[in-house]
Amino acid sequence: MDPYIDNDLKDIEKAVSEFCRQELDQEYLHKFEEEHRYPKELYEKIGELGFIGVGFSEDVGGSGYGALGHVMAVKEMCRKLPGMGMALSLGYIPGFVLDIYGSDAQREKYVRPMVEGKYISAVSVTEPDSGSDIGSLKTKMEEKGDHFVVNGSKVFTTNAGYADFYTLLARDEEGLSTIVFDREVIESNGPKSFEVNDLGRKMGINTTTSGELVFSDFHIPKDNVVGQRGKGLRTVLDGFELGRIVIAAQAFGSMLYGYEKIVDYSKKRMQFGKPIIKFQSIEHDLVDMYVEIEKCRNLLYKAAWLYDRKDPESKQYSSMVKLAVPESAIRILNRSIDFLGGYGYMRDQGLEGALRDVRITSIYEGTSKIQKNVIARMLY
Ligand SMILES: Cc1cc2nc3c(=O)[nH]c(=O)nc-3n(C[C@H](O)[C@H](O)[C@H](O)COP(=O)(O)OP(=O)(O)OC[C@H]3O[C@@H](n4cnc5c(N)ncnc54)[C@H](O)[C@@H]3O)c2cc1C
Known part of the structure; x- marks a missing residue:
């Protein structure tokens, strides 16, 4: 039971998850990384399917689910493949500033085609x-x-x-x-x-x-x-208030990717005659991660919920999730590599790539230290 997530949001989560299962693939990601090329075709597809639009308002072709809608879509994309989920969402996160402060004509000219997946x-x-x-x-x-x-x-x-x-x-x-x-x-x-x-x-x-x-x-x-x-400074910082929540969703989905991968691996990997999950130190580490994930989930959903209600606490929560979730994601993905032993260090397992991808979430749109400054200003 999750107090912030209603059935509509669960349906969005399911639809994005199903799409990602079919379309997001590590080899495809590696090919685009090697060519240093943006996955424009996939971006167009998520636009056509309405996954970019879930959080945007209906007057620009969105579905109106606000920050929680964005969080659901981005979290699911990054949960399947962090590098790809982050890249796809980075096609429209920079557009938040224009969506919030643009005139009707500007939003129609730029934000609508972005929601449709035609504009980056x-x-x-x-x-x-x-x-x-x-x-x-x-x-x-x-x-x-x-x-x-x-x-x-x-x-x-x-x-x-x-x-x-x-x-x-x-x-x-x-x-x-x-x-x-x-x-x-x-x-x-x-x-x-x-x-x-x-x-x-x-x-x-x-x-x-x-x-x-x-x-x-x-x-x-x-x-x-x-x-x-x-x-202009206010305009940009207001866009960042939503951006920071959605970047935290990138980090949150990425930590789920790492955690779910190692739970599965730990159940299958046999050493000393038993699956490694049966070693209590492994099990305890997984429990610690699970608890950290749930703390992040609650903070993230609450931040999005406050943002959607235009609650005065939203600014503080936006910085709190931008601080807490990326730091947890980096820690969890780094630790995840150890669970796979030597295999964790191999590129085809995906974890080292996910760690490199998620590392930026504690830097862009304000470093962790800058988030602490913002929170401190509000608290004291
Ligand atoms: C991959 C990537 C994508 C990016 N995308 C964009 C983008 O699309 N658009 C855009 O405009 N920018 C973008 N950025 C820039 C990003 O937002 C900045 O790098 C970030 O805000 C930090 O600025 P800086 O690099 O100049 O570091 P600095 O501001 O020089 O900071 C250096 C160090 O000092 C610390 N520091 C600075 N001031 C304080 C303070 N007052 N108190 C305590 N510590 C402090 C910082 O936390 C950091 O550790 C991107 C950066 C990267 C790497």
Whole structure:
């Protein structure tokens, strides 16, 4: 019995799980990782099936199940195959900012096709000299007639190079503002104004790119401002409030992947004449993991539930799950490798890859230390 999950959400969980069982496959993931290529075809499929849309509202083609809907879908995808589930959800998590603050016309133009799986999103905040300290960013957007002219650079933008639209945070005359641009804007500027440099291979999530964006007198129409001018920091942080919960769902699904794999293995692996699960130290470790998983599940579902109710405690819970669940997932996946002995170290078993993939969840959209700062500010 789970107080936060009703029958509709259970049906979503079942449908996503069934899809993942049929479609997510480790060999396919390895092929895309080796080619350093985004799984666009699968992304389109989850869009068509409504799995991207579960958490978005009906006016942009979603099903309206909010943060809990997102959590269910992302958790199930990562539970089957962390690297793929994370990559697929990273196609639309950057779109949250635009969904929350975009005008009706902007949401119709960008968010609806994203919900349908036709558009991949990106959000560009981090710069070479401004990471955790977002407020110190230097990229400028100067008002000139009916355009802004952007100069500066961004790093670590996920989906750089193949995103269909980018939400950019930059500095203008009124402070920090958010603005959206798409392929049409890029093409209208010409090649010298916008450069994307792939930062190359990472520790994990190698089907996605992390890119540097360089803007040189890049023109974006003034109508593309997202939300209120000068309030861009708030706009982005509000998008991150949901993003952090959904990233915790990536970590939660990934820890289930590790745990379920080792329970199964421990029942089958015979040593000293019995299945290794019969060694009490193994059984106790599994119990510790199970309890940690249940703590994370409750915290995660509660955070999503509070977010959906616009509860004032939601901000704190969003940071609490972004802190707690990734740290637990990293610990559990790391320990899981030991359960398989030498086999755990082998790539085809999936655990070492899952550990590398999940490692980023305690870093992006605010490191664990930054989450602690946010929580401390709210508590004391
Ligand atoms: C794979 C990947 C994908 C990413 N995707 C995106 C994206 O799509 N869009 C985007 O804009 N960014 C993205 N990022 C950037 C990411 O959000 C930043 O890397 C992260 O916020 C940390 O910033 P930083 O790397 O500059 O580290 P820094 O801010 O330099 O931090 C370095 C260390 O100092 C600690 N620290 C900093 N400030 C404090 C403080 N006040 N108190 C205590 N400790 C502190 C940090 O916790 C960290 O341990 C991505 C990064 C990666 C690696």
